[in-house]
Amino acid sequence: MTSAVADGIGTPSPRRRSKLVLRNTLLGWSFILPNFIGFALITLVPVVSLFYVSLTDYNVFGKGEFIGFENFQKLVADPLFHRSFINTLYFAVLHVPLTIVVSLGLALLLNTKLRGVAFFRTAAFFPYITSIVAIALVWNLLFSPDFGPINQFLRFLGIENPPGWLTSQDWAMPAIVIISTWRDMGYYMILFLAGLQTVPRELYEAARVDGANALQRFWNVTLPGIRPTMFLVTVLLTIASLKIFDLIIVLSPGGTQAPNQATVVLSQFIYQKGFIESKFGYASAGAVALFLVCIIATVVQFLINKKRSA
Amino acid sequence: MAVTELVVVPSTPSDDPGPGPRVDRSTRPASRLGRVVGSILLVAFALALLVPFFWMVLSSFKNPNEVFSVPVRLWPETWHWEHYVELWTDTGMATWLRNTIFLSTVVTFLQVLTGSFAAYGFAKVRFPGRDVLFLLYLGTIAVPWQSYMIPQYIMLAQFRLTNTLLAIIVLQAFGAFGVFLMKQYFESIPEELSEAARIDGLNEYSIWARIMLPLSTPALASLALLTFVNTWNDYLGPLLYLRSKENWTVQLGLKNFVANNLEADYAMLFTGLTISVIPIAVIFLLGQRFFVEGIATSGLKG
Numbered sequence: 001m002t003s004a005v006a007d008g009i010g011t012p013s014p015r016r017r018s019k020l021v022l023r024n025t026l027l028g029w030s031f032i033l034p035n036f037i038g039f040a041l042i043t044l045v046p047v048v049s050l051f052y053v054s055l056t057d058y059n060v061f062g063k064g065e066f067i068g069f070e071n072f073q074k075l076v077a078d079p080l081f082h083r084s085f086i087n088t089l090y091f092a093v094l095h096v097p098l099t100i101v102v103s104l105g106l107a108l109l110l111n112t113k114l115r116g117v118a119f120f121r122t123a124a125f126f127p128y129i130t131s132i133v134a135i136a137l138v139w140n141l142l143f144s145p146d147f148g149p150i151n152q153f154l155r156f157l158g159i160e161n162p163p164g165w166l167t168s169q170d171w172a173m174p175a176i177v178i179i180s181t182w183r184d185m186g187y188y189m190i191l192f193l194a195g196l197q198t199v200p201r202e203l204y205e206a207a208r209v210d211g212a213n214a215l216q217r218f219w220n221v222t223l224p225g226i227r228p229t230m231f232l233v234t235v236l237l238t239i240a241s242l243k244i245f246d247l248i249i250v251l252s253p254g255g256t257q258a259p260n261q262a263t264v265v266l267s268q269f270i271y272q273k274g275f276i277e278s279k280f281g282y283a284s285a286g287a288v289a290l291f292l293v294c295i296i297a298t299v300v301q302f303l304i305n306k307k308r309s310a
Numbered sequence: 311m312a313v314t315e316l317v318v319v320p321s322t323p324s325d326d327p328g329p330g331p332r333v334d335r336s337t338r339p340a341s342r343l344g345r346v347v348g349s350i351l352l353v354a355f356a357l358a359l360l361v362p363f364f365w366m367v368l369s370s371f372k373n374p375n376e377v378f379s380v381p382v383r384l385w386p387e388t389w390h391w392e393h394y395v396e397l398w399t400d401t402g403m404a405t406w407l408r409n410t411i412f413l414s415t416v417v418t419f420l421q422v423l424t425g426s427f428a429a430y431g432f433a434k435v436r437f438p439g440r441d442v443l444f445l446l447y448l449g450t451i452a453v454p455w456q457s458y459m460i461p462q463y464i465m466l467a468q469f470r471l472t473n474t475l476l477a478i479i480v481l482q483a484f485g486a487f488g489v490f491l492m493k494q495y496f497e498s499i500p501e502e503l504s505e506a507a508r509i510d511g512l513n514e515y516s517i518w519a520r521i522m523l524p525l526s527t528p529a530l531a532s533l534a535l536l537t538f539v540n541t542w543n544d545y546l547g548p549l550l551y552l553r554s555k556e557n558w559t560v561q562l563g564l565k566n567f568v569a570n571n572l573e574a575d576y577a578m579l580f581t582g583l584t585i586s587v588i589p590i591a592v593i594f595l596l597g598q599r600f601f602v603e604g605i606a607t608s609g610l611k612g
Contacts, residue, residue, distance in 0.1 A: 024437040027514055031431030032443070035424035038484025043450050046462035053461050106355060114348050122598055123356050126363065129594045129601075131543035133561045134583045137568060138366050141576065147378035149365065156381075182358070190602055235452075243454030246545045250565060267456040274460045275550060284460050291457040298452040 050291065054284035064281050071285035081286060083261045084269040087173065088293070091265060092241035094177045099237055100230075103185040107192035108222075121193075124186035132183070136250035139179045140166060166251055169262045176263060180247055184240070188233050195229025196222070231305045238297050242290065243267055266290045366587075370394075370580035377576040393581040403582065405556055406563040411589075413475060413559065414541040417482040421537045422530060425488025430518045432489065433496035434504065444493070447486040456546070463550060477551040478559075482541050488533050495529035496522055532600040535593065542590055560586045 029036075054071055058064030075081050106124060110117050127135065142150050143165035154162035163171040199222060207217045223230070245267035252263045266286065274283030365384065369377050370393055372386040397403050432444050462481075463472070471477040499522065507517050523530065548559045558566075564586055567579045594601060 021438065024435055025439075028431045028435035028437040028440060031435065031514075031518070032428045035428035035484055035489060036443075038424065038480065039447070039486065041465075042462065042480060042484055043458070043486075044446070046458040046465060047450070047453055049461040049465075050458045053464065058464070109348055109351055109355070112348060114345065114352060116352070120352050120356055121602065122595070123359050125598075125602065126591070126594070127359060129539050129543075129590055130363075130587055131545065131561055131564075131590075133543075133545050133564050134366075134586055135362075137564065137579065137583060138362050141377075142362060142365070144378070149382040152382050186359075239452060239454060243456050245456055249549075250545070267454070270456055270460065274463075280460050280464060287457040287460060290454060294452055294454055294457070 050284055050287055053281060054288045056281045058280040058284070059278050067281070071282050072288075074282065075285050075289070080261065080264065080272075081269060081289075084264045084266050084286075085289065087262070087264055088242055088244070088266045088290075090173060091177060091180075091244060092238060094174065095180055095241045095244075096234065096237045098177060099181045099184050099188060100233060102181055103188035103233075104192050106185060106189045107196055108218075110189065111193060111196045121190075124189055126186065127183045128187045130183075132246040133250050135179065135183055136247050139175075139182075140251055143175055166263075167259075169259045172252065172262045176244075176247060176251060179251075180241075180244065183247075184237075188237065191229055191233055192226065195226040198229075199225030227305075227309070231301065235298055235301050238301065239294050242294050242297065245271070266293070363587075366580055367584050370577060370584045372577050372580075374575050374577040377580070390577065393577055394585070397578060397581050397585065401567075401582075402555055402558065402563060403560075403585065406558050406560045407585070409475060409557060410542055410559040410561075413478050413482075414538045416479050417541045418534050418537045420479070420483035421485060421488045422534050424484060425533065426492040426523065426526070426530065427518065428489045429492030429496055430514075430522060433493045434501075434517075434522075435514070447489055450486050459546070459550065466551070472551055473553045473557060475552070475557060478541075478544070478547050481547050481551070482537075482544070485537075488537065491533050492526065492529055495526050499525055528600055531597060535597045535601050538593065539590055 053064070055066055055068060056064030057067050057070075110121055110124070142148055145151060145162075145164040145167055148165075150165075151162040163175075165171050165175040203221045203225070204217060207221050212220065244265055248263050248265055248268055249271070266289065270283045270286045270290065272283075273279045273286060277283075368384055368386060371389045371391065373388070373390060376383070376387060432440060466472060466477050466480070471480065503521055503525075504517050507521055512520065543561065544559070545561045545565070548562050549565075552558055552562060564579075564582050567582055
């Protein structure tokens with residue numbers, strides 16, 4: 001602000017001021033434009049045109065006819081869409097709280113002065129930088145029902161009939177939640193760690209003097225102190241969970257490995273209808289559903305956060 | 311948006327003051343117990359995190375039918391190095407690696423360049439509509455890519471970019487993330503520095519190049535690392551756009567190992583997995599400091 005006013009002597013005349021605004025506008029846009037052109041073309045235009053495509057019968061061969069809400073009517077009656085919608089919510093409902101608890105626990109542990117904490121911080125981050133394809137393939141074999149190391153270990157512990165994991169209708173989704181949490185916890189741990197370090201140490205000392213035990217200090221000092229971080233993590237995790245794709249498509253291509261489409265999710269539905277069956281218009285209707293679910297989840301979380309901080 | 315609420319927090323190991331004179335908890339019996347429990351938990355965590363990687367690397371040296379032995383054996387009976395040679399000569403691994411390195415490098419360069427350039431406009435120049443525009447950038451974070459990948463594909467197909475490496479470059483190079491991260495960092499650099507430079511006759515572009523960029527090395531490095539890793543690991547983008555085998559990335563090649571062979575050679579698969587992870591692991595270990603700091607400051611990308 002100072003830089004803008006400093007050019008004028010005393011109070012700038014309106015003409016001088018508007019010239020200055022124009023100069024700054026051109027200057028600002030000249031910086032932003034190289035990125036903005038790419039951003040607008042690759043992100044903004046497709047986001048906006050999504051809604052139009054969802055109202056057409058667009059396919060790979062060319063222009064689609066405008067057909068109104070026909071795609072959406074079909075969508076409401078499509079059992080595969082129902083399955084993927086429910087599965088997506090099921091995944092998010094398991095994955096979001098589990099990842100929050102595990103990564104917050106890990107962050108609390110790594111926020112102490114234990115020996116070797118630096119090494120563990122690096123180790124915790126390792127799965128996150130590994131590609132989902134590699135992780136999915138390794139865990140697919142770890143989870144393999146008969147000879148996989150995990151079930152061998154479970155049998156060793158005395159569990160006679162360990163689950164078939166990814167080949168079982170009931171256990172496929174929990175297995176994917178486990179893998180996904182394993183991968184993500186390092187990332188969210190870092191966010192929590194950053195949040196924990198903004199909580200003033202004096203508050204802990206004060207609570208200690210007042211005789212609060214560790215659990216009370218956690219509830220009354222730590223949790224309120226990291227509320228902004230908690231909000232951020234919840235929002236990011238929810239969006240990430242609702243759009244899950246890579247892990248599932250590699251583990252269970254076409255939703256076939258587990259019986260009864262037990263792992264098919266919304267992104268997979270969009271991919272299947274759009275890129276396998278070439279129904280771009282219909283797939284876009286599914287994409288609008290994913291879009292709306294994400295926006296609604298974000299807005300709801302935003303409102304809850306605002307209400308609590310008020 | 312709450313994203314901006316996270317400020318720069320040093321969370322790297324070297325910033326720890328160490329077991330200084332602050333609070334000596336070890337004298338209290340309760341916390342000695344806590345220490346033991348904490349250490350056990352840490353070791354358990356580390357094992358859960360790292361054992362799959364050990365298993366992957368060690369399996370790449372095993373005889374194919376030794377991978378699934380009952381009872382499970384971690385260490386190979388005899389070491390088979392030849393998988394690495396075979397993978398290199400008999401599959402497209404060398405081409406896929408070259409494509410992946412090319413894509414990751416170009417995308418990283420563009421992302422850092424255009425991102426930091428735009429960030430200067432957002433952080434240091436005031437003009438009407440700036441904040442609304444930035445909000446538009448931020449808002450796209452709540453929109454998952456999977457929801458607009460179809461209109462995007464239709465558009466890029468009209469530009470005849472499908473099945474070209476250029477498609478992936480265009481797709482990844484102009485993300486909002488770089489702009490956001492760099493804006494946060496630029497805003498922490500005091501305005502007085504730019505003022506002094508202006509008095510010395512530098513224009514805004516020179517201030518960006520000669521003052522802002524040199525002062526932002528940590529942010530630039532963390533952005534570069536994050537972008538590189540994300541492009542390297544991307545699966546869905548290449549899956550949609552790169553149809554012919556000579557355009558594939560490492561991730562597509564790996565997936566193909568399993569998809570095409572019903573009787574997959576698992577030792578070979580593990581060799582491919584190991585090769586795909588090693589470059590990124592080395593880069594991560596080298597830049598680990600910035601990486602962690604960059605994510606802690608921005609909290610973005612997911």
